[in-house]
Amino acid sequence: MKSEFTPPIGKILQISGKCISLIGNDIDTDRIIPARFLKCVNFDALGKSVFEDDRKTLKGRHPLDLEDNKNASILIVNSNFGCGSSREHAPQALMRWGIKAIIGESFAEIFYSNCIAIGIPCFTLPKKLIQDIQSYIDKKSLSLEIDLKNSLAKSKDFNFCLEIKESSRKMFLSGEWDATATLLENSKLVERKSKELPYIKFGYDF
Amino acid sequence: MSKDTLFDKVWDLHKVSSLPGGSDQVFIGLHLIHEVTSPQAFGALKDKNLKVKFPNRTVATVDHIVPTDNQSRPFKDNLAEQMIETLEKNCLQHKIRFFNIGSGNQGIVHVVAPELGLTQPGMTIACGDSHTSTHGAFGSIAFGIGTSQVRDVLATQTIAMNKLKVRQIWCENKLSHGVFAKDLVLHIINKLGVKAGVGFAYEFAGPAINALSMEERMTICNMSIEGGARCGYINPDEKTFSYIKNKLCAPKNDDWDKALSWWKSLKSDENSIFDDLIKFDASKVEPTVTWGITPGQSVGINQQIPLLEKLSPNDQFVAKEAYEYMGFKPGQSIKNTPVDVCFIGSCTNGRISDLRVAAKVLKDKKVSKTVKAFVVPGSEKVAAEAKQEGLDKIFKKSGFQWREPGCSMCLAMNSDKLIGNQVSASSSNRNFKGRQGSPTGRTLLMSPAMVAAAAIKGKVSDVREFINK
Ligand code: SF4
Numbered sequence: 208m209k210s211e212f213t214p215p216i217g218k219i220l221q222i223s224g225k226c227i228s229l230i231g232n233d234i235d236t237d238r239i240i241p242a243r244f245l246k247c248v249n250f251d252a253l254g255k256s257v258f259e260d261d262r263k264t265l266k267g268r269h270p271l272d273l274e275d276n277k278n279a280s281i282l283i284v285n286s287n288f289g290c291g292s293s294r295e296h297a298p299q300a301l302m303r304w305g306i307k308a309i310i311g312e313s314f315a316e317i318f319y320s321n322c323i324a325i326g327i328p329c330f331t332l333p334k335k336l337i338q339d340i341q342s343y344i345d346k347k348s349l350s351l352e353i354d355l356k357n358s359l360a361k362s363k364d365f366n367f368c369l370e371i372k373e374s375s376r377k378m379f380l381s382g383e384w385d386a387t388a389t390l391l392e393n394s395k396l397v398e399r400k401s402k403e404l405p406y407i408k409f410g411y412d413f
Numbered sequence: 414m415s416k417d418t419l420f421d422k423v424w425d426l427h428k429v430s431s432l433p434g435g436s437d438q439v440f441i442g443l444h445l446i447h448e449v450t451s452p453q454a455f456g457a458l459k460d461k462n463l464k465v466k467f468p469n470r471t472v473a474t475v476d477h478i479v480p481t482d483n484q485s486r487p488f489k490d491n492l493a494e495q496m497i498e499t500l501e502k503n504c505l506q507h508k509i510r511f512f513n514i515g516s517g518n519q520g521i522v523h524v525v526a527p528e529l530g531l532t533q534p535g536m537t538i539a540c541g542d543s544h545t546s547t548h549g550a551f552g553s554i555a556f557g558i559g560t561s562q563v564r565d566v567l568a569t570q571t572i573a574m575n576k577l578k579v580r581q582i583w584c585e586n587k588l589s590h591g592v593f594a595k596d597l598v599l600h601i602i603n604k605l606g607v608k609a610g611v612g613f614a615y616e617f618a619g620p621a622i623n624a625l626s627m628e629e630r631m632t633i634c635n636m637s638i639e640g641g642a643r644c645g646y647i648n649p650d651e652k653t654f655s656y657i658k659n660k661l662c663a664p665k666n667d668d669w670d671k672a673l674s675w676w677k678s679l680k681s682d683e684n685s686i687f688d689d690l691i692k693f694d695a696s697k698v699e700p701t702v703t704w705g706i707t708p709g710q711s712v713g714i715n716q717q718i719p720l721l722e723k724l725s726p727n728d729q730f731v732a733k734e735a736y737e738y739m740g741f742k743p744g745q746s747i748k749n750t751p752v753d754v755c756f757i758g759s760c761t762n763g764r765i766s767d768l769r770v771a772a773k774v775l776k777d778k779k780v781s782k783t784v785k786a787f788v789v790p791g792s793e794k795v796a797a798e799a800k801q802e803g804l805d806k807i808f809k810k811s812g813f814q815w816r817e818p819g820c821s822m823c824l825a826m827n828s829d830k831l832i833g834n835q836v837s838a839s840s841s842n843r844n845f846k847g848r849q850g851s852p853t854g855r856t857l858l859m860s861p862a863m864v865a866a867a868a869i870k871g872k873v874s875d876v877r878e879f880i881n882k
Contacts (some may be wrong), residue, residue: 209594232731233608233707242824242826242848243825246478248456248495249456250453260846264852270528285730290520294545295541302778316611316612317558320574321561372435372575374436377434378434381433386573390438390569390573396430397429397440400440401570404442406442406535407442408671409664409669409672
C-alpha cells in the first residue's frame with residue numbers, strides 16, 4: 208500500500224499509471240473487503256485489508272502483493288466485477304490501496320455507482336481486448352495515460368478507445384461526480400416534490 | 414424503453430430534475446439506515462457542515478454487528494460496541510427515529526420496515542444495503558446505495574441515478590408441494606445468470622407470484638440483487654394492503670382510505686411496455702440448492718453438479734473456481750452432501766413464516782449429532798411471535814439453538830462464523846467465498862425447510878420426504 212492517501216477532488220480529466228491485472232469473473236465485494244473489516248466508523252484503515260483472504264490464500268503471489276505492482280493504479284478486471292454487497296468499503300479499500308481507475312469487461316451496478324461517487328472512473332472494453340491486455344501485462348509492464356475527454360488510453364506500444372457511460376464521463380470532466388453539491392442546488396424543487404407526494408400528505412403515524 | 418409500468422410511474426412521480434450528466438435526481442420517500450454503512454455518511458455531513466434535510470423520512474435500526482447470544486451492553490466486541498454507540502449518537506443528534514435493541518421492533522432492517530408498515534406501495538426506498546430490493550414486494554421501488562449516496566440522501570433526501578430498464582419475469586402456474594419462494598428465485602437466477610439484471614429493475618408477475626404470501630414475495634424481491642438487478646418489485650394487490658393495515662406506521666382512519674385508493678391505482682398497465690420479457694414455469698421448479706460460489710450456481714435437489722462442458726464458456730471460468738473451492742466433483746449429486754452447520758435466518762428467510770415451515774419439518778425430530786444448528790429470528794417481533802406460537806420450543810427440542818435477532822451468520826460480522834472449511838446449509842442469500850466468516854468456509858444456499866431437513870439428516874436432503882401433502 209502507498210503510504211500517503213489523498214482522495215480525488217474536483218475535475219478528473221486524466222489518469223496515468225501502471226496497470227495491474229486481476230483475473231476472474233463475478234469477483235464480489237465480500238472478496239474485495241471481507242465483512243470483518245466493515246467494523247469501522249471511517250474508511251481510513253481499509254487499504255491494507257483489500258482482498259485480504261485471497262491474498263492470504265496465495266501467500267504473496269497475489270497480484271496486489273507482487274513487488275512489480277506496488278505502485279500500480281489502474282486495475283484491469285473481467286466481467287461483473289464488484290457484485291454482491293453494496294458496501295462502499297470495497298471501492299474505498301481499492302482506492303486507499305492506490306487504485307485510481309478500473310478497466311473491465313463489466314461491473315455490478317451498485318459497485319459502479321459507488322466508484323463514480325468517490326471519484327474512480329470505471330471503463331469498459333470488450334472481453335477479447337481485456338484478455339489481450341491481461342496477457343500483455345502478464346509478460347510486460349503496461350503504463351497507461353487515460354484521457355477522459357476523448358475516452359482514450361495511450362501507452363508506449365499502442366493506443367485504444369475506452370468506453371464509459373456518457374453521464375459518468377461528463378460528471379468527471381465537470382467535477383460533479385461528487386453529487387451532493389449538485390443535488391443541494393435543487394433544494395427548492397425537492398421541497399416542492401415533498402409536498403406533492405401523496406404518501407407524504409397522508410404521512411406516517413409516528 | 415419501458416412505458417407505463419409501475420416502475421415508470423413511481424420513478425416519474427419521484428423525479429425532481431434531470432441532471433446535467435444525464436442521470437435523474439430522484440426523491441427518496443423512505444430512507445433506512447443501519448450501523449455499518451451510515452457512520453461515514455454522518456461523518457461526511459459533519460465535514461461539509463450539512464444537516465439532515467428530512468430527519469423524519471429516515472429510520473434506523475441495528476442488525477449487522479449485533480451478537481445473537483448475549484446482547485447486554487456494552488457488547489463484548491469493542492468495535493461492535495463502538496458502531497452501535499456511533500449510530501445511537503448520530504440518531505440522537507439528528508433526531509432520527511431509532512429502533513434499538515429491546516424496543517420490541519429491532520431486527521434486520523429489511524424485516525423490520527415492512528413489519529412496522531413503513532414499507533408502502535408507490536414509495537421510493539433506499540438503504541445502504543444491497544438487499545433493499547426486498548421492499549419491492551410491496552410495489553415500492555427500492556434499491557441499495559453506497560455510503561456516499563447515504564450521505565446524499567441524508568443531506569438532500571435525493572440521489573442521482575440513471576433510470577433502470579424494466580424486465581418482466583412472468584411465472585406461470587404454481588409452485589408444487591414442498592417447493593418455496595427461495596427455490597423459485599434461485600432457479601430464476603440460475604437460468605438468467607448473476608449479471609443478467611445489471612441495468613434492470615425486475616418486475617415479478619404471473620399466477621405463481623400472485624399466489625405467494627407477502628413474506629414469500631419479499632424472499633423473491635430480496636434476491637433480485639443476486640441476479641444483478643438493483644431493484645425487484647411486484648404489483649401491489651389485496652394481500653399487500655391487508656398486510657400493511659394496522660401496522661404501527663401504516664396510515665390510519667381517513668388517511669388509510671386515501672392511501673388505499675392511491676395504492677389501488679398503482680400497477681403496471683395492461684398494455685405497458687417492458688424492455689424485456691421472460692417466462693418461467695413455476696410448476697417445474699424443484700427444491701433448489703447452490704453448489705458453487707455465486708448464487709447462480711444451483712441445481713435441483715435430484716440433479717448433479719454440472720459438468721464443465723455443459724456450461725457456457727463464460728460460466729466455465731467461475732465453475733472451475735467453484736469446484737476447487739467447494740471441493741466438489743463435476744457430475745456429483747448434490748443430495749447427501751454432508752453439512753456441518755445449519756443456519757436459519759437472514760433478511761431472505763428469517764421471517765415468521767420461514768420459522769413456521771422449518772418448525773413443521775423439525776417437530777418431533779432430532780438434529781443430527783454431527784451438525785451445529787441455530788436459528789436467528791429476523792427481528793424482535795418475529796422472535797416474540799414465534800415464542801407465542803411455541804416455535805422456539807420445537808426448535809430447541811430438536812437440537813437447534815435459539816438466538817437473538819440480527820444478521821448473524823448471513824455475513825458473520827458477529828461471532829457466529831464457520832470454522833475452517835466447514836459446510837453450511839444456509840437460508841441466507843450469498844454463498845460467496847468467505848462470506849460466512851471463514852476464508853475457506855463453504856455455503857450451500859437453500860430454503861429454510863431444506864435447511865431443517867439437512868439438519869435432521871446431517872446431509873443435503875429432499876424436504877418433500879419430511880412433509881406430508
Ligand atoms: S441478513 Fe444478510 S443480506 Fe440481509 S441485511 Fe443482514 S447481512 Fe445483509
